[in-house]
Amino acid sequence: xxxxxxxxxxxxxxxxxxxxxxxxxxxxxxxxxxxxxxxxxxxxxxxxxxxxxxxxxxxxxxxxxxxxxxxxxxxxxxxxxxxxxxxxxxxxxxxxxxxxxxxxxxxxxxxxxxxxxxxxxxxxxxxxxxxxxxxxxxxxxxxxxxxxxxxxxxxxxxxxxxxxxxxxxxxxxxxxxxxxxxxxxxxxxxxxxxxxxxxxxxxxxxxxxxxxxx
Numbered sequence: 001x002x003x004x005x006x007x008x009x010x011x012x013x014x015x016x017x018x019x020x021x022x023x024x025x026x027x028x029x030x031x032x033x034x035x036x037x038x039x040x041x042x043x044x045x046x047x048x049x050x051x052x053x054x055x056x057x058x059x060x061x062x063x064x065x066x067x068x069x070x071x072x073x074x075x076x077x078x079x080x081x082x083x084x085x086x087x088x089x090x091x092x093x094x095x096x097x098x099x100x101x102x103x104x105x106x107x108x109x110x111x112x113x114x115x116x117x118x119x120x121x122x123x124x125x126x127x128x129x130x131x132x133x134x135x136x137x138x139x140x141x142x143x144x145x146x147x148x149x150x151x152x153x154x155x156x157x158x159x160x161x162x163x164x165x166x167x168x169x170x171x172x173x174x175x176x177x178x179x180x181x182x183x184x185x186x187x188x189x190x191x192x193x194x195x196x197x198x199x200x201x202x203x204x205x206x207x208x209x210x211x212x213x214x
Contacts, residue, residue: 004027004028005028005152006028006051006184007028007062008024008026009025009061010023010059010060010061011023012024012057012059013050013055013057020208021046021057022207023060023209024047024060028184028201029200029201030182032179032184032185032200033185033187033198033200033201034185034187034199034201035199036048036203037195037202037204039206043207044157044188044205045083045188047205047210050062051064051076053076057069064076076153078152079151079154080146080154080155081146081155082143082146083155085142085161088138088141089130091131092129092130093127094122094126097130097141097145098113098144098148099113108148112149115148117141119147120140120143120171122137136162136167142159143174147178152183153183154184156175156187157188158189158190159187160194168194172197202214
């Protein structure tokens with residue numbers, strides 16, 4: 001039996017006179033990778049922010065794991081997020097950055113941080129400051145941050161940015177492994193190859209309108 005973990009009903013988002021998300025209705029099933037494609041400025045990032053409770057909707061309803069965002073909960077629990085460029089303290093190591101972030105929710109310890117860094121191919125014992133990381137290393141650290149609390153949903157906006165060929169292959173395998181473990185992943189990507197390889201369903205966003213294409 002299919003189970004919808006995210007349900008979106010008649011979602012609209014408006015800034016002054018500009019309607020940027022237009023009457024979006026869609027369900028995302030549990031334990032699948034769902035791709036969202038579209039040009040820059042099409043509304044993908046805004047949609048993800050609304051799902052995560054980071055941006056209030058103008059009208060409509062978003063239900064995440066049975067709870068209505070903005071009514072039952074302000075910020076849905078159990079979601080790992082990469083939206084826009086991951087922000088880190090540049091004068092601290094990757095491990096120290098994740099340790100500080102883990103203190104916000106206080107649900108994991110050092111072991112989970114070490115595990116998540118190894119999972120994405122980073123050395124948790126390295127003292128190298130994030131400011132000296134390559135773009136690809138920062139992206140790997142962002143993915144480690146998204147997965148370290150073992151959330152059941154991952155919302156990933158362009159998670160492959162800056163990765164070399166080896167990094168792309170590593171992260172694709174990681175995302176497929178997480179799906180097979182029961183995670184639900186929403187991924188926005190410019191790469192049709194990423195979408196073709198990874199995604200069970202695909203939607204296209206164009207000028208704030210979302211259309212299911214497979």
